Amino acid sequence: MRFVARRLAFFLVTLWAAVTTNFLIPRLMPGNPAIAMMARYRGRINPAALHSLEIAFGVDNHQSLVSAYFSYLGNILRGRFGTSLTFFPDAVSHEVLQALPWTLALVGVTTILAFVLGTLIGLLGAWRRGGFLDSMLPPIFVITSAFPYFWLALISIWLFAIKLHWLPANGGYSIQTNEAWTWAFISDALRHSIMPALTILITSIGGWILTMRNNTISVLSEDYVRMARAKGLSPWRIMWTYAGRNAILPNLTGFAMSLGFVVSGAILVEFVFNYPGVGWMFLQAVENQDYALMQALFLMIIIAVLTAILVADAATALLDPRTRDQQ
Numbered sequence: 001m002r003f004v005a006r007r008l009a010f011f012l013v014t015l016w017a018a019v020t021t022n023f024l025i026p027r028l029m030p031g032n033p034a035i036a037m038m039a040r041y042r043g044r045i046n047p048a049a050l051h052s053l054e055i056a057f058g059v060d061n062h063q064s065l066v067s068a069y070f071s072y073l074g075n076i077l078r079g080r081f082g083t084s085l086t087f088f089p090d091a092v093s094h095e096v097l098q099a100l101p102w103t104l105a106l107v108g109v110t111t112i113l114a115f116v117l118g119t120l121i122g123l124l125g126a127w128r129r130g131g132f133l134d135s136m137l138p139p140i141f142v143i144t145s146a147f148p149y150f151w152l153a154l155i156s157i158w159l160f161a162i163k164l165h166w167l168p169a170n171g172g173y174s175i176q177t178n179e180a181w182t183w184a185f186i187s188d189a190l191r192h193s194i195m196p197a198l199t200i201l202i203t204s205i206g207g208w209i210l211t212m213r214n215n216t217i218s219v220l221s222e223d224y225v226r227m228a229r230a231k232g233l234s235p236w237r238i239m240w241t242y243a244g245r246n247a248i249l250p251n252l253t254g255f256a257m258s259l260g261f262v263v264s265g266a267i268l269v270e271f272v273f274n275y276p277g278v279g280w281m282f283l284q285a286v287e288n289q290d291y292a293l294m295q296a297l298f299l300m301i302i303i304a305v306l307t308a309i310l311v312a313d314a315a316t317a318l319l320d321p322r323t324r325d326q327q
Contacts, residue, residue, distance in 0.1 A: 007313050011306055018302040023072050026291040076299070082292035086284050092296045095281065100300075102172055103270075103277035106193050108262045110200045115255050117201075118208025119248060125209070126216035126247075127239050138209050145206030152203060153272040156195045168192050170274040196273045200266055208251065215247035222246075249316055256312030257305060 075081065081092035121141075125134035144152075161169035168191060173179065177188045219225065220243055228238045267279035274280070278297065285293040 004314075007310055011310050015303065015306055018306075019073070019076065019299065020069075022295055022298050022302070023069055026295060081296040081299075084285075084293045085290040086281075086288045086293060092292050095293065096278070096296055096300065099276060099278045099281045102275065103279065104262065105189075106196055106275065106277060107200060107266050107279075108259070110197045111204070111258050111262055114201050114205040115208050115251075115258070118205045119212045119251065121205075122209040122212025122214075123216050123239065123244050123247065126213045126220065127235075127243065129217065134213070138206075138213055141202075141206035141209050143206070144202045145204065147203055149199060149203055149266065149268040150272050153196070153199045153269055156199060157272070160195060167195055170272075172276040192273075192275075196266070196269050196275055199269055208255075211251055211254075212247060215250055216243055219243050219247045252312045252316050253309065256308035259304075259308045262304070 079093055081096075084090055084092045084095050087095045118141075121133070121137050125131075125138050128134060157169050160167045168174065170192075172192055173185060173189045174192075177185050179185060225238060225242050228242050266277075267283055269275070270277045270279035271283055278300075281293070282297050284290070285297065
């Protein structure tokens with residue numbers, strides 16, 4: 001209970017500091033979204049209309065900083081993040097909720113798949129150290145993990161879309177397909193996600209393989225593994241229960257942070273493939289000085305990362321009781 005209370009206290013304090021910083025940074029920057037919108041359209045409006053736009057974008061300069069801060073906290077609790085400058089006059093929450101499922105489906109599933117496959121390959125490679133699996137797959141995937149996302153994405157577009165005409169080059173779905181929960185739309189979206197998913201998978205799996213392999217090799221030299229072998233336990237039980245369970249512990253925090261950053265999307269991949277996810281939206285917000293949209297995305301990333309770390313701490317304490325005893 002003491003362990004859980006400490007972790008929750010850390011979560012709440014960090015979240016408050018992040019939310020406060022997220023509130024202050026746009027207000028310390030010169031200008032605001034209302035002025036940026038007027039500059040974009042080269043418009044001239046009276047002060048009353050400009051004040052209305054500032055309220056819509058959540059940057060009312062007529063409020064005191066303290067009053068604006070508590071208004072900001074109240075709007076966050078109600079899920080109100082203002083009006084998007086990029087997608088004006090749509091609300092920020094509406095646009096984020098439209099892009100988030102695309103990123104979760106692409107980056108989330110690919111991140112989990114890379115972790116699971118990388119962990120299994122690393123564990124099996126270390127268990128049969130020097131064998132065929134250990135000699136072939138880890139070196140190959142470690143090399144591919146050094147490839148830049150955008151370079152591999154461009155190569156895949158050139159090969160599979162332009163030369164072979166197997167897969168669509170960009171987008172989340174064809175413009176001829178109606179966006180609805182039908183098999184035609186789902187199959188079309190899956191075809192469009194194959195190349196972005198493979199790009200992320202190939203460039204991220206190598207790190208999980210290498211770390212899991214090294215962790216397993218270290219664990220296999222521990223006394224409790226030798227004792228398990230001396231007791232005559234089956235090799236598979238030793239590999240999964242003794243070696244794998246302990247070797248995976250250092251990777252849990254890294255995996256949790258990877259899951260947390262899933263909501264930020266793979267910006268370069270989504271940009272190259274023109275994929276309608278959060279990463280592409282993030283880039284559009286920065287280019288258009290859309291402070292309200294940037295604040296919402298920053299806050300979403302912060303909450304996701306902190307929640308993932310909290311879950312990882314709980315999983316580590318569950319798998320390794322020594323962490324609870326040290327608190």
